[in-house]
Amino acid sequence: MGCLCSKATSEEGKVEQSETVERPLKDYSVQLIAPTPSLRDDFVTEVGGGGDGAEVSVRRSSRTASKANVGNNGSKNEDHQRGATLGLGASGRQTVMSRIVSMPHGAQGEQTAAGWPSWLTSVAGDAIKGWVPRRADSFEKLDKIGQGTYSSVYKARDLETGKIVALKKVRFVNMDPESVRFMAREIYILRRLDHPNVMKLEGLVTSRMSCSLYLVFEYMEHDLAGLAATRGIKFTEPQIKCYMQQLLRGLEYCHSRGVLHRDIKGSNLLLDNNGALKIGDFGLATFYEPDQNQALTSRVVTLWYRAPELLLGSTEYGVSIDLWSTGCILAEMYAGKPIMPGRTEVEQMHKIFKLCGSPSEEFWKKTKLPLATSFKPQQPYKRRIADTFKDVPPSALELIEKLLAIEPETRGSAASALSSEFFSTHPLPCDPSDLPKYRPSKEFDAKLRDEEKRRKADAIKGRGPESVRRGSRDTKAPSPEFNAQGEGQRNRKTTGHKYMSQRDTVSSFAMEPHGGARSNGYSHCSTMVHPSAVGSSLNKTAGSTNRPELRSQRSHMPQAAADLLSSSSKKKETLAGKESRTGYVPKNRIHCSGPLVPPGGNLEDMLKEHERQIQQAVRKARAR
C-alpha cells in the first residue's frame, strides 16, 4: 500500500510528522513467515459489543469516569465531547488531554477527515473508531528508552501538558495491511482495558500524510526484568508479594474482560517510581471466550515463560497460559534468575519436564495435542519443584507449585492465586509506596551498559574499529530478549542465589552471539509472531529467513547455528497448514519457526541430536 509521505522536516527532538516509506523498507527486506493470530477473528468476538465508536474517547484524570465506559455499548455521553477535557494532575496543574476526542460516527471518510491516514482507516477502522490523532509536533522526543521486536519506545514530553510520556513507535512491514491489523488489535484491546495494573493507552500520534504511528502511554521508570537484573538490587519478600499481587490483579482484570495477555514476562511488567506495577505490551494479546472452543495459535509467549501445553501445540487454551508465565516470574524473583531458560522449544520442554515433572501415562494416552508423540519422554520425569526451591518460604512454594502445574486445569485462576496464603502470611505484601525508589533500570539501560562494556573490552583486545562498529550497529535494534542479558543477569548467574539450590543452576551454553552480542549462558528466546517483527537489524544479516522466532533465537547464535535452525524449521510446514485452516494463520504463510521436532521422534533423541547440531554449528561459526 502506498503512502504519500513527505520527508520529516521537524526540528531536532520533535517527533517526526511523516516519514518516507523507503526508510523502513530498508529494514524489511523479507516478508514475515510466521503464524499470525488473526485479528479479524478476534474482532468478530468484540465488534458489535463495542458499539458505534462511542466508547472511551476522552482520557480523564478520574479512572472511574473512563472505567465506566470500558466494554459498554457506547452510551456514556459524558465522554463524548469533541473538545478538551480538563482534569487536575497530581501537581494540581491543569492537565489537558484534549486530542482524544469522540467521533461518534467513525466511518472511514470521517476518520480521514479527523486526520487519520488512509492506510490505517482502511484496515484498522475499528481500533481507532471515535478517536482523533494527536499531532506529532505536540510532543518533544527525549530519549530512546526501549526497543521491542516491532517497536521503539521513546521518552517524550507532551508539550501541551508538560507531562512525560512514553511513545511507542510501531514498525510496519511495507505498510502491509496484515501488520497494521496486528497493531490495530493491540490498540483495540488496550482501549478496552482500564485498571491500575494495566498500562493505559492515552492516545495515538499520526497524521493523514504520515506512515508512522505512535502509541502514547504514561511513562514508567522501570521494568521488572531490568530491575531484577540490576546489580545490588535484591527483592525482599514483602516486595515480591507486592509485585505479584499487582501482577495478579492486573491479570485478573484482563481475564475478566476476556483478554489473554500471552506474553507475560519481566520486561513487559512496567514499574513506576511509586511502586505501581502495570502490565504492558499487549501486542500478542487476544480476546478469548472460555466456553467456546476457539482455536488460537500456540506460537505465543516468550519461550522461557511458555506453558507446556503451548509447546505441545495446543490451540485451545485459556487463562492458564498467563498463570504459567506468572509462576515462572514468581519463582524467578526468588531464584534471582530465570528458572527455565531454554534455547529452543525442545530444550524448553525438557527443562519443564525436569523441573515440573512429565505428564502421567494417562495423559499421554488420551491427549490429542499435535506434538505429544514427539515430546513424550521415554522415562517419566519426577516433579522437583520442592527440591529445587527448598529455601523458598512454604506459602510461596505452594503458589509456585500451583502456578507451575503441568496440567493447565489445576493452575487455578488469577483470583484464586490472589486469595492464596502467600498474600496473607507474614511478611505481608508491602504497600507500593513503601517500595524503594530506584535509579532508571530498564532492560534497555542494562543492555546499553553491557554494550558499552563490551565495546570497551573489544577495543582493549584490539579487535579494531571494524568489530566495534559492527557491534554497535547490531545493537541498534536488538530483539527484546537481547536486552535481558544485562550484567546483573550475568552477575546473578555466577553468584547463584539462596533460594535455588546450586545443582539446579541452569547449565550455561557458551555461545558467542553473532555480531558481537554478549554471551552469558542465557539465550532468552522468544516467539514473536508480530508481522512487523522482521524489522530488527539483526535480521539484516539473516538472509531470507526472518521468522520471528528464529530471529529471536539467532540473536544469541552464530549465523551457522541460526541457519541450521532455519533449515530444520521447514519441517513445521504441516502444522502451519493445519493452523491456517483454523483461520488464525494467513493462508499464504508458512509456519516456520521450528522447534526442530521431527514427527515420531522422541524427546531424548531429539535433545541429543539437537545439541549435537547446535554445537557443530557453533564450532563452524567460530572457525569462520
Ligand SMILES: Nc1ncnc2c1ncn2[C@@H]1O[C@H](COP(=O)(O)OP(=O)(O)OP(=O)(O)O)[C@@H](O)[C@H]1O
Ligand atoms: N509506558 C512505558 N514507559 C516506559 N518504558 C516503556 C513503556 N512501555 C514500554 N517501555 C519500554 O520499552 C520496551 C519495549 O516495549 P514493548 O514491550 O511494549 O514493545 P514490543 O515491541 O512489544 O516488545 P516485545 O518485543 O518485548 O514484545 C519495554 O520493555 C519497556 O522497557
